[in-house]
Ligand code: FES
């Protein structure tokens with residue numbers, strides 16, 4: 590697809606034209622140049638596929654993908670599309686298979702995506718069949734290059750992309766090593782469909798400004814508020830970001846003073862179950878909020894003691910899905926496990942915090958309709974390029 594010209598009104602990164610969120614042509618180009626281009630995409634966790642033959646279906650942008658652990662312990666990823674007529678090949682979310690057989694005409698593929706069998710290849714009673722020059726080896730599944738880092742599986746359609754650790758860069762590698770510092774156990778999944786452009790969710794995540802305002806519950810009960818100490822780290826290309834806040838680094842009085850215009854922090858609100866926000870420091874650095882956003886499709890979270898990954902799945906120019914994978918550590922004590930389960934409610938479709946992010950993105954998508962030549966005003970914190 591050829592390019593689409595969208596003129597930004599200013600060259601200082603402070604104006605984002607709304608057409609980038611509403612134009613289906615932009616969406617198609619993103620699939621081609623970002624999701625099928627030189628990006629490493631988060632596909633899943635090694636812990637989801639402990640045994641040879643274990644597989645899970647996932648998404649690489651809009652493209653359905655299967656990730657499988659082969660007999661040699663390596664991970665393969667291929668497009669979930671039969672090479673014959675394009676049928677969705679693997680229909681279960683998860684499973685273990687010795688090979689993959691298409692429901693339509695039973696073409697069969699191995700764990701590496703090689704075509705291993707075609708029924709009636711030579712026809713029947715000397716008639717029909719495939720041409721004599723048809724070679725199984727020419728009709729395998731479309732493969733992604735797959736690699737893992739700290740137990741997290743990534744894939745790319747572009748074999749020329751930089752090595753995975755360089756793409757992630759040092760602060761993000763350190764974050765992943767910390768989050769996956771010991772064996773994990775998957776606790777569950779949830780999905781949320783949001784009627785908005787997927788990039789609005791990315792902007793939302795870059796926007797620490799909203800976090801202490803939109804999320805009144807987090808601010809009120811001290812999980813994240815703008816009066817707390819914290820920090821942000823970005824990679825060398827300013828594609829990814831880690832943001833953290835330090836638990837107990839402000840007082841309720843300071844917060845109430847700073848937030849006096851917003852009116853909800855008068856000290857009268859109490860939780861019937863304080864455990865839903867009560868942070869137990871597992872590492873000893875008081876980081877009660879520790880969130881990483883990896884361009885273009887992943888968020889890794891520690892919110893209090895709730896651990897999860899989020900995969901961003903664009904569906905159309907005005908709709909995307911978030912796919913949550915909740916986990917804990919294999920050696921969790923009962924108190925920690927209880928916290929993780931209760932605090933999982935901070936996020937998800939009806940989460941105390943993330944419900945508001947989804948609604949904010951939807952409200953933007955509704956508000957900008959018909960205003961494709963208008964733009965946002967992003968000046969909080971200064972103008973100009975982001976300096977890593
Ligand atoms: S479409 Fe898969 S075997 Fe025909």
Ligand SMILES: [Fe+2]
Nearest residue numbers: 793800804946
């Ligand atoms: Fe948010």
